[in-house]
Amino acid sequence: DKAQRALRAGDGDAAARALTRYEQQFGKGRLADEAQVLQIETLALHGDKAAARARARAFLASHPDSPYASRLRALVARH
Numbered sequence: 001d002k003a004q005r006a007l008r009a010g011d012g013d014a015a016a017r018a019l020t021r022y023e024q025q026f027g028k029g030r031l032a033d034e035a036q037v038l039q040i041e042t043l044a045l046h047g048d049k050a051a052a053r054a055r056a057r058a059f060l061a062s063h064p065d066s067p068y069a070s071r072l073r074a075l076v077a078r079h
Helices: 002-008 012-026 032-045 049-062 069-078
Strands: none
Touching: 002 012, 002 032, 012 032, 032 049, 032 069, 049 069
């Protein structure tokens, strides 16, 4: 939730910190896919569009039917 709020507010640094804490505490927990998507969006927000596109494509290749697929396809199309 903290990462989502930070992204909505345009605070990529706070989003990155929240995602790092999530990964340290839960690793491959129940929200791991969502955390990956938020990390991709954080990369895009920070201006690292090439890395965001590459990670989005990798996620889509391994999770083509994910509920996050359309969201990531839109991100790739924008960047």
